[in-house]
Amino acid sequence: xLLKELTELNxxxxxxxxxxxxxxxxxxxxxxxxxxxxxxxxxxxxxxxNPKYKLMLCAHxxxxxxxxxxxxxxxxxxxxxxxxxxxxILLGKRVLxxxxxxxxxxxxxxxxxxxxSERESNIDIKxxxxxxxxxxxxxxxxxxxxxxxxxxxxxxxxxxxxxIKAKALDDRVxxxxxxxxxxxxxxxxxLYICFTVQEEVGLRGAQVASYRIYPDMALVIEGTxxxxxxxxxxxxxxxxxGEGAAITIMDRGAYGNKKLVNYIFNLAKENGVPVQYKQTxxxxxxxxxxxxxxxxxVVAAISVPCRYIHSPVSVMSKSDFESCMKIVHMSLEQxxxxxxxxxxxxxxxxxx
Amino acid sequence: xxxxxxKLTQTTxxxxxxxxxxxxxxxxxxxxxxxxxxxxxxxxxxxxxxxxKKIMVAAHMDEIGVMATFIDDNGFVRFSSIGGVNQYNxxxxxxxxxxxxxxxxxxxxxxxxxKNLKLSxxxxxxxxxxxxxAxxxxxxxxxxxxxxxxxxxxxxIISKALDDRSxxxxxIDAINNMPKTExxIYYVFTVQEELGLRGAxxxxxxxxxxxxxxxxxxxxxxxxxxxxMEVKCGKGPAIKIxxxxxxxxxxxxxxxxxxxxxxxxxxQYEVLEAGGSDPGAIHISAGGVPxxxxxxxxxxxxxxxxxxxxxxxxxxxxxxxxxxxxxxx
Numbered sequence: 001x002l003l004k005e006l007t008e009l010n011x012x013x014x015x016x017x018x019x020x021x022x023x024x025x026x027x028x029x030x031x032x033x034x035x036x037x038x039x040x041x042x043x044x045x046x047x048x049x050n051p052k053y054k055l056m057l058c059a060h061x062x063x064x065x066x067x068x069x070x071x072x073x074x075x076x077x078x079x080x081x082x083x084x085x086x087x088x089i090l091l092g093k094r095v096l097x098x099x100x101x102x103x104x105x106x107x108x109x110x111x112x113x114x115x116x117s118e119r120e121s122n123i124d125i126k127x128x129x130x131x132x133x134x135x136x137x138x139x140x141x142x143x144x145x146x147x148x149x150x151x152x153x154x155x156x157x158x159x160x161x162x163x164i165k166a167k168a169l170d171d172r173v174x175x176x177x178x179x180x181x182x183x184x185x186x187x188x189x190x191l192y193i194c195f196t197v198q199e200e201v202g203l204r205g206a207q208v209a210s211y212r213i214y215p216d217m218a219l220v221i222e223g224t225x226x227x228x229x230x231x232x233x234x235x236x237x238x239x240x241x242g243e244g245a246a247i248t249i250m251d252r253g254a255y256g257n258k259k260l261v262n263y264i265f266n267l268a269k270e271n272g273v274p275v276q277y278k279q280t281x282x283x284x285x286x287x288x289x290x291x292x293x294x295x296x297x298v299v300a301a302i303s304v305p306c307r308y309i310h311s312p313v314s315v316m317s318k319s320d321f322e323s324c325m326k327i328v329h330m331s332l333e334q335x336x337x338x339x340x341x342x343x344x345x346x347x348x349x350x351x352x
Numbered sequence: 353x354x355x356x357x358x359k360l361t362q363t364t365x366x367x368x369x370x371x372x373x374x375x376x377x378x379x380x381x382x383x384x385x386x387x388x389x390x391x392x393x394x395x396x397x398x399x400x401x402x403x404x405k406k407i408m409v410a411a412h413m414d415e416i417g418v419m420a421t422f423i424d425d426n427g428f429v430r431f432s433s434i435g436g437v438n439q440y441n442x443x444x445x446x447x448x449x450x451x452x453x454x455x456x457x458x459x460x461x462x463x464x465x466x467k468n469l470k471l472s473x474x475x476x477x478x479x480x481x482x483x484x485x486a487x488x489x490x491x492x493x494x495x496x497x498x499x500x501x502x503x504x505x506x507x508x509i510i511s512k513a514l515d516d517r518s519x520x521x522x523x524i525d526a527i528n529n530m531p532k533t534e535x536x537i538y539y540v541f542t543v544q545e546e547l548g549l550r551g552a553x554x555x556x557x558x559x560x561x562x563x564x565x566x567x568x569x570x571x572x573x574x575x576x577x578x579x580x581m582e583v584k585c586g587k588g589p590a591i592k593i594x595x596x597x598x599x600x601x602x603x604x605x606x607x608x609x610x611x612x613x614x615x616x617x618x619x620q621y622e623v624l625e626a627g628g629s630d631p632g633a634i635h636i637s638a639g640g641v642p643x644x645x646x647x648x649x650x651x652x653x654x655x656x657x658x659x660x661x662x663x664x665x666x667x668x669x670x671x672x673x674x675x676x677x678x679x680x681x
Contacts, residue, residue, distance in 0.1 A: 235430040255544060277493060296391055
């Protein structure tokens with residue numbers, strides 16, 4: 001299954017090569033042009049029969065992870081976070097270090113040696129280390145260079161009937177959906193399928209890609225937070241697992257085009273595809289940079305809810321993934337039938 | 353001027369939802385410019401054509417507000433802020449949704465220490481007793497502005513949304529009173545400033561002006577025990593030196609200084625330590641644009657009782673007109 005293969009690849013922000021190569025190989029033969037731009041985005045063009053409009057689909061290839069920043073005399077690796085990570089989830093996790101994928105575990109001073117004050121607070125990331133089984137600094141230096149990336153080690157696994165556990169669901173779910181669309185038909189409009197880099201460190205790839213393409217409309221396909229868990233008030237749920245793909249109204253990065261957001265939500269409802277609004281307005285994704293590219297772009301973000309996002313054990317529902325796929329597909333079909341729809345959401349109506 | 357301020361401040365236009373205020377402004381300037389367009393994000397761009405320099409004037413149409421995110425079984429509405437909404441300023445305020453529904457904003461009673469107040473512990477009471485009833489009035493994603501009427505007392509104006517409808521009023525008044533000039537002027541009423549200067553960024557990219565002047569409010573240091581700041585209400589419009597988003601171009605600062613001296617109006621300098629504004633996005637758009645701002649001193653910014661001096665606003669109009677006419681490169 002595509003999602004299994006994608007999530008088991010490593011692509012910490014700035015080091016997306018493995019994911020890009022995989023997608024490039026999968027895409028071959030299904031699109032008219034493949035471009036890798038200067039920052040590393042993979043852009044696949046499916047030419048339209050009547051290329052009046054440009055539509056951009058966007059999913060990011062990168063995932064959060066760590067980077068090696070130093071060694072201890074005893075051969076342990078010091079590290080920093082790449083992207084937003086709750087440091088409390090790190091201890092005791094298995095990781096793969098560098099291009100050679102050296103196995104390691106994240107450790108810290110054992111509990112029985114900690115002072116009472118240390119026991120009561122969280123261990124800071126600066127006090128953690130990666131143990132790769134090296135005895136001396138020199139030995140560690142031979143195996144791992146400074147600046148090498150570290151990815152979580154976590155296999156794709158099915159929990160129950162309908163739930164998946166994996167790392168990097170954010171945003172390999174988007175990559176998987178885009179690959180399915182890529183392998184499908186060509187449309188009336190030019191379809192730019194963009195696999196972006198460095199989303200987790202500031203939406204950098206999307207900024208470059210949207211400037212280059214400057215589409216008439218962009219749909220961002222994401223894995224988003226899901227907080228329907230114990231001890232969270234209902235009104236604080238960002239999304240609910242199993243209730244369908246989540247459409248963002250507004251987050252910290254973008255205010256989705258209202259007409260487009262309504263259109264997609266209603267299209268899903270009318271066709272009986274489960275859909276929900278993302279109820280909180282925190283977080284952000286590639287849409288933030290795409291919205292303000294050049295003279296402005298009509299955007300919307302459609303996401304698969306993921307619990308424990310940015311951890312090695314993200315959890316999603318298969319049916320939410322299916323509904324996200326269906327919604328993207330249905331929307332493209334509508335724009336295919338009536339390409340002028342693409343242009344109907346923007347605010348710019350010449351008035352005089 | 354007061355009538356215009358009243359009309360503009362009392363129109364709703366929360367960031368991302370500027371349709372209504374845009375229509376009001378459009379009516380005010382219709383026939384006074386050569387072309388009026390709206391762009392992809394919703395900026396209103398009015399052009400007065402000319403063969404001289406291309407100048408962009410920016411004032412943002414949007415105001416802060418709240419967005420409904422969740423409705424509970426008893427019909428109480430939870431919300432997110434749109435722009436910088438202060439939880440303490442929000443206690444006991446009224447908000448108005450675009451369809452006219454009014455709600456009372458308050459906080460959960462079990463809160464024992466007001467210091468711990470967060471917007472997530474507050475709700476909007478629209479006076480219904482079930483989710484079904486509430487949904488007839490308010491949907492998820494609907495926005496509301498704060499209610500704050502516009503009053504004039506002597507030289508003082510108190511109202512919601514003087515940030516930045518006072519700037520919009522300055523630009524509208526300038527459009528209506530502009531003498532003939534060679535310069536080609538793009539009057540832009542921008543969107544989503546309160547969410548991160550978004551409209552100004554895309555407008556500047558399309559226009560690629562030779563110079564940009566924004567008109568917006570700024571904070572003051574003239575209230576009891578306020579933080580130190582040289583700007584005072586009533587001492588004239590302020591020429592922006594810097595804020596968190598920009599260090600203004602010396603060319604623009606000089607232009608504004610010289611213009612103020614020439615027409616003999618009081619002016620002051622603004623060094624704003626917190627907050628950004630449209631020129632922050634404009635000056636790094638489209639390969640770079642020399643940018644600056646005329647700022648209207650305003651107390652209690654982002655509250656329903658923003659307070660500014662009418663004479664400062666009137667002098668800002670004169671300063672803008674003189675600057676637009678005298679700029680020659």
